[in-house]
Amino acid sequence: MEERKKVIFSGIKPSGELTLGNYLGAIKNWVKLQDEYDCYFCVADLHAITVRQEPKDLRRRTLEILSIYIAAGIEPKKNTMFIQSHVPAHCEASWLLTCSTYMGELSRMTQYKDKSKNMGDSISAGLFNYPVLMAADILLYNTDLVPVGKDQKQHLELARDIGERFNNLYSPTFTIPDGYISTSAAKIMDLQDPSKKMSKSEENPNGYILIMDPPEVIRKKVSRAVTDSIGEVNYTDDQPGVKNLINILSAIKSLSPEEIVEFYKGKGYADFKRDVAEAIVSELEPVQKKVTELLTNKDYLESIYKAGAEKANYVSMKTLRKMQKKIGLIQR
Ligand code: TYM
Numbered sequence: 148m149e150e151r152k153k154v155i156f157s158g159i160k161p162s163g164e165l166t167l168g169n170y171l172g173a174i175k176n177w178v179k180l181q182d183e184y185d186c187y188f189c190v191a192d193l194h195a196i197t198v199r200q201e202p203k204d205l206r207r208r209t210l211e212i213l214s215i216y217i218a219a220g221i222e223p224k225k226n227t228m229f230i231q232s233h234v235p236a237h238c239e240a241s242w243l244l245t246c247s248t249y250m251g252e253l254s255r256m257t258q259y260k261d262k263s264k265n266m267g268d269s270i271s272a273g274l275f276n277y278p279v280l281m282a283a284d285i286l287l288y289n290t291d292l293v294p295v296g297k298d299q300k301q302h303l304e305l306a307r308d309i310g311e312r313f314n315n316l317y318s319p320t321f322t323i324p325d326g327y328i329s330t331s332a333a334k335i336m337d338l339q340d341p342s343k344k345m346s347k348s349e350e351n352p353n354g355y356i357l358i359m360d361p362p363e364v365i366r367k368k369v370s371r372a373v374t375d376s377i378g379e380v381n382y383t384d385d386q387p388g389v390k391n392l393i394n395i396l397s398a399i400k401s402l403s404p405e406e407i408v409e410f411y412k413g414k415g416y417a418d419f420k421r422d423v424a425e426a427i428v429s430e431l432e433p434v435q436k437k438v439t440e441l442l443t444n445k446d447y448l449e450s451i452y453k454a455g456a457e458k459a460n461y462v463s464m465k466t467l468r469k470m471q472k473k474i475g476l477i478q479r
Contacts, residue, residue: 155184156290156324158191158231161208162198163347165215167356167427170434171332171398172296178220180294180327186226187288187459188216193231193238193280197273198262210448211438215358217451218437229455231284236463240283241276243470244309247316248279252308256301282306286313287463289322297333298344300326317473320466332398338372341387359435362428369424380411380419389416392423399426 157177159169177188190212195205209230216228231237253259253275263270285293285306293303303326310321337343337354345355353371360368374388382393382404393404400407411419441448472478 152185153183153291154288154322155180155186155292155294155327156189156285156288157187157294158189158194158284159212160191160194161205161212162195162200164208165212165358166335166345166347167358167395167431168296168335168345169347170215170219170358170431171335171395172329173294174216174219174221175332175398176294176327176329177216180292181221181226184292186221187290188221188226188228189231189234189284189459190216190229191231191281191284194277197271197277210442210445211359213448213452214438214441215434217441218434223451223454227455227458228451229459230452233452233456234459234463236287236460236467237280237283240287240463240467240470241280243467243474244283244286244313245276245279247312248282248305248309252305253278256305258298258302278302278305279309282309285324286310286321287466288459289466290324291322292327293324294327294329296335297328300328313470320469320473329398331394331404335395335398336387336391338368338388338391341373341391356427358431359438360431361435362432365427365431366424369420369427372420374416374420378415380408380414380416382408389419392420396423396426399430 155177157173159165159173177186180186190209192205192209195208213228213230217223221228256278259275259277262274281302282305285303286309293299293306295303303324307323310323314320314323335345337345337349338356339351339354343349343354347355347357349355353368356365356368369392372388372392374392375386377386380389380393382390384390393407396402396407397404468478
């Protein structure tokens, strides 16, 4: 019998324009893993609506993210790419898992605490339940590995706990997934405040680079990136701005931070920053061109997300049926 290929699941939510953090922390790793694994990559539109989205922007970004996946090198023939809301089992499984998830666990999620901080009483229950939907996404496909950035680690650990609990309460049902977090790109930091994660929701646009930023904007943002007065390229927590730029270069060029430090010995920040900017531009420019091209071909995109949903529906329904049966729901 042919051995089962290990399964990878990951996703990105279309709640804002994608950043270099999303690209290096997630997408670039996915591209490397696609030959070895059976991969599912979704556009997590249901996660995006846990905070209010303009419908027109949500539609545009959903297709743009799918285009970015393809343009970055994820091959539609080898992988299953789909839009989360096209696969109803995710919501159904999420409810079934919600019933064995504790309020305490969800209240301890740091992302929930951060996001709900300034929301007063109008925090949506969706934001609170967000990690359960993510657990459903992952568990439905008997996922072995989840390639994400460091900020998703706590959510992933909860998904493991929820899966293990279900397996213990009923009987073994889910594979318990491991995280796959790349070293240098695990957490790309804000260019203006390197103590914070690079994020599309930051107010100062000089802090983040968008995947679709034009080359001249990328160059300007890198040249303005905060460094320090030490003037030497070192990989240390005492120079967080420089360290972050080293991590970016390291992830793009597949060089170790030590190799980069060695190369820039005796050179100043100007040379270093110029090289970082050029590395980002040459990495993203071809992706941008392909995205622009793909977005003019809606039929092609539709053929991909439809085929993806068909496969994802088939696989996820099998797991959902098992869950329903074990819980004691009568089969249709
Ligand atoms: P999201 O949309 O916030 O981020 C998508 C991916 O990008 C990574 N990432 C970063 N990595 C390094 N440095 C950064 N500055 C940075 N910013 C973002 C994130 O870690 C993530 O891997 N809940 C998820 C989406 C999701 C999902 C899933 C992921 C839904 N279902 C199932 C894995 C499995 C999210 O909001 O990611």
